[in-house]
Amino acid sequence: MSSRKVVELFYDVVSPYSWLGFEIICRYRNVWNIELKLRPAFLGGVMQGSGNKPPGLVPNKFLYMTKDLDLLAKYCGVPLQPPSDVFEAMFQKGTLSAMRFVTAVQQQEKGGDKQVEQVSRELWRRIWSEDKDITEPASLSEAAKRAGLTDGEIQEVLKLSTSQEIKDKLKNTTEAALKYGAFGFPLLVCHIDGTPQMFFGSDRFELMAHCIGEKWLGPNPDNSAARL
Amino acid sequence: MSSRKVVELFYDVVSPYSWLGFEIICRYRNVWNIELKLRPAFLGGVMQGSGNKPPGLVPNKFLYMTKDLDLLAKYCGVPLQPPSDVFEAMFQKGTLSAMRFVTAVQQQEKGGDKQVEQVSRELWRRIWSEDKDITEPASLSEAAKRAGLTDGEIQEVLKLSTSQEIKDKLKNTTEAALKYGAFGFPLLVCHIDGTPQMFFGSDRFELMAHCIGEK
Numbered sequence: 001m002s003s004r005k006v007v008e009l010f011y012d013v014v015s016p017y018s019w020l021g022f023e024i025i026c027r028y029r030n031v032w033n034i035e036l037k038l039r040p041a042f043l044g045g046v047m048q049g050s051g052n053k054p055p056g057l058v059p060n061k062f063l064y065m066t067k068d069l070d071l072l073a074k075y076c077g078v079p080l081q082p083p084s085d086v087f088e089a090m091f092q093k094g095t096l097s098a099m100r101f102v103t104a105v106q107q108q109e110k111g112g113d114k115q116v117e118q119v120s121r122e123l124w125r126r127i128w129s130e131d132k133d134i135t136e137p138a139s140l141s142e143a144a145k146r147a148g149l150t151d152g153e154i155q156e157v158l159k160l161s162t163s164q165e166i167k168d169k170l171k172n173t174t175e176a177a178l179k180y181g182a183f184g185f186p187l188l189v190c191h192i193d194g195t196p197q198m199f200f201g202s203d204r205f206e207l208m209a210h211c212i213g214e215k216w217l218g219p220n221p222d223n224s225a226a227r228l
Numbered sequence: 229m230s231s232r233k234v235v236e237l238f239y240d241v242v243s244p245y246s247w248l249g250f251e252i253i254c255r256y257r258n259v260w261n262i263e264l265k266l267r268p269a270f271l272g273g274v275m276q277g278s279g280n281k282p283p284g285l286v287p288n289k290f291l292y293m294t295k296d297l298d299l300l301a302k303y304c305g306v307p308l309q310p311p312s313d314v315f316e317a318m319f320q321k322g323t324l325s326a327m328r329f330v331t332a333v334q335q336q337e338k339g340g341d342k343q344v345e346q347v348s349r350e351l352w353r354r355i356w357s358e359d360k361d362i363t364e365p366a367s368l369s370e371a372a373k374r375a376g377l378t379d380g381e382i383q384e385v386l387k388l389s390t391s392q393e394i395k396d397k398l399k400n401t402t403e404a405a406l407k408y409g410a411f412g413f414p415l416l417v418c419h420i421d422g423t424p425q426m427f428f429g430s431d432r433f434e435l436m437a438h439c440i441g442e443k
Contacts, residue, residue, distance in 0.1 A: 050288040060278040060411040064428060075438055183288040200292060203431040210303055218434070 004035040005212050010177040010187040012043035013102070013123040013134065014095040016069050016080055021186035021202035022124075023078050024219050026117065028205075031221045032214040034190075038113050040102040040120065043185050044094060045174040050183040056086070072202070076219040083131045097161070098123050098134045103170045104161035105144070108153070118147035232263040233440050238405040238415040240271035241330070241351040241362065242323040244297050244308055249414035249430035250352075251306050254345065256433075260442040262418075266341050268330040268348065271413050272322060273402040278411040284314070300430070311359045325389070326351050326362045331398045332389035333372070336381070346375035 009025055011018040029036050047054065056062040066082060073080035083089040102123065106116045122143035126132040133139045137158055144154045160166055180189055180198055188199040190212050199208045209216040237253055239246040257264050275282060284290040294310065301308035311317040330351065334344045350371035354360040361367045365386055372382045388394055408417055408426055416427040418440050427436045437443055 050286060052286045052289065058278060058280045058411055060406075060409045061280065063409055064411065064426060067426070068428075068432075071435055071439065075435055178288075181288045181291050183286055183292065198292060198295070200296075201431075203429075204296075206434070207299060207303055211299065 004033050006037060006191040007034045007212075008037045008039050008189040008191075010039040010041045010173070010180075010182060010189070011120070011185050012041060012095055013098055013120060013127060014043055014090050015185045016082075016128050017202045018043075018186040019080065019124045019128055020072055020076055020078055020219075021188065022120065024076065024202065024205060025188065027219075027221055028214075031217070032209070032212070034212070034214075038106070038116050038120070039173050039177070040099055040106060040116065040170070041173045041177050041185070042096060042099050042170055044096070045171070046177055046182045046184065049174070049178045052183045054091070055184075056090070079125070079129045081129050081131070083127060089127055093133070093135050095127075095134065098127075098140065100161045100166050100170050101140045101144075101157065103173070104157045104163075104166045105149075107166060107169065108157060108160060115147060115149060119144055119149070122146045232261050234265060234419040235262045235440075236265045236267050236417040236419075238267045238269045238401070238408075238410060238417070239348070239413050240269055240323055241326055241348060241355060242271055242318050243413045244310075244356050245430045246271075246414040247308065247352040247356055248297075248300055248304055248306055249416065250348065252304065252430065252433060253416065256442075260437070260440070262440070262442075266334070266344050266348070267401050267404070268327055268334060268344065268398070269401045269405050269413070270324060270327050270398055272324070273399070274405055274410045274412065277402070277406045280411040282319070283412075284318070307353070307357045309357050309359070311355060317355055321361070321363050323355075323362065326368065328389045328394050328398055329368045329372075329385065331401070332385045332391075332394045333377075335394060335397065336385060336388060343375060343377060347372055347377070350374045 007025065009022065011022055025036060028034070056065060069080055102116060102120055105119045106113065109115045123134050126139065126143055127134050134143065140158065141154050144157065149157070177187055180187065180196060184200060186202060188208060190197045190199065190208060192212060197211055206216040235253065237250060239250055253264060256262070284293060297308055330344060330348055333347045334341065337343045351362050354367065354371055355362050362371065368386065369382050372385065377385070405415055408415065408424060412428060414430060416436060418425045418427065418436060420440060425439055
């Protein structure tokens with residue numbers, strides 16, 4: 001059996017298209033011969049480092065994306081619902097604490113990334129489905145609890161998430177994304193015969209499949225998969 | 229047989245992703261139950277009217293798009309090759325004359341849009357495959373000749389393309405795109421039960437198919 005192709009996913013829970021890309025690639029983890037490496041990072045840092053601006057700042061783009069996300073949510077089976085105040089949630093409150101929290105979960109998790117995956121999903125659910133806060137420690141704790149972490153683990157992670165070690169780790173992952181040439185998320189990096197190949201957005205899976213020698217079966221490859 | 233769904237394609241030959249979208253939707257014209265309406269427009273006007281900026285101005289985007297277009301070109305079977313000086317071709321020289329020319333072709337064409345399609349394709353081929361000019365009348369004539377227009381037709385279209393009538397027509401089509409909410413091209417507008425549904429980019433065909441009940 002040929003060795004698995006490493007696929008890195010750089011994401012930030014502030015990004016709705018990242019949620020789509022995340023759910024889709026997670027579904028393909030047992031369909032394609034890949035090794036998925038989750039890379040929680042900070043989109044604000046990527047924007048700043050690449051001199052890009054959030055697309056939603058262009059009025060026509062914001063209007064289009066709202067409808068686009070609604071259609072994609074239904075098509076992909078992801079319960080996306082914009083928060084009541086998108087600008088407040090995304091730009092004023094932001095996701096720095098949340099992504100430090102996810103980074104801390106990853107740091108303390110042993111043997112796999114089930115917790116990172118679940119905590120990320122629960123944070124997305126809060127901001128991009130249930131219109132809830134993800135900046136307060138209580139909010140992060142609720143998400144982690146729903147993700148299956150014990151109270152003890154949650155306390156550990158909360159404490160760890162404000163440490164210099166974790167701040168640096170999030171910064172380093174963000175820098176790694178910029179080093180690949182990132183300007184936004186989601187960013188998938190496939191390692192094909194040692195060469196990294198970038199795929200930006202949640203709409204390059206068909207092309208990506210072709211490049212890694214796999215077959216694209218749509219956003220729901222396993223029809224019997226449980227809905228979120 | 230149910231009535232065909234109208235699909236409008238707003239495009240400008242300055243845009244490589246528009247070439248991809250154009251070739252793909254043209255291939256589906258006889259596969260899906262659609263009526264394709266080509267809408268040559270001016271991307272510069274859409275950028276200005278929507279307050280957007282060309283993506284290539286962000287360095288990391290420019291680098292990414294170069295590789296992305298190369299992969300997509302091979303995957304989609306479109307002979308995309310960037311011009312030797314992308315910024316000169318796209319921003320300094322631009323495509324105002326070219327899109328007025330295409331608009332004039334469409335104005336004088338009777339019974340269908342075969343000429344509009346072919347001229348558009350030949351213009352894309354010049355700028356986005358053969359690194360050739362598309363601003364001079366001689367360049368536009370060459371493209372039209374390869375597209376099958378007669379010398380007489382070419383002269384007519386060249387003359388018409390600088391008229392106020394054609395300048396206004398291109399402006400109106402550009403305004404129509406903006407009215408739909410455009411911020412870039414390609415823009416496909418599917419009319420589903422009387423309601424227009426927008427699909428931006430050359431990467432929404434799977435979703436679009438699902439929305440119009442096709443595969």
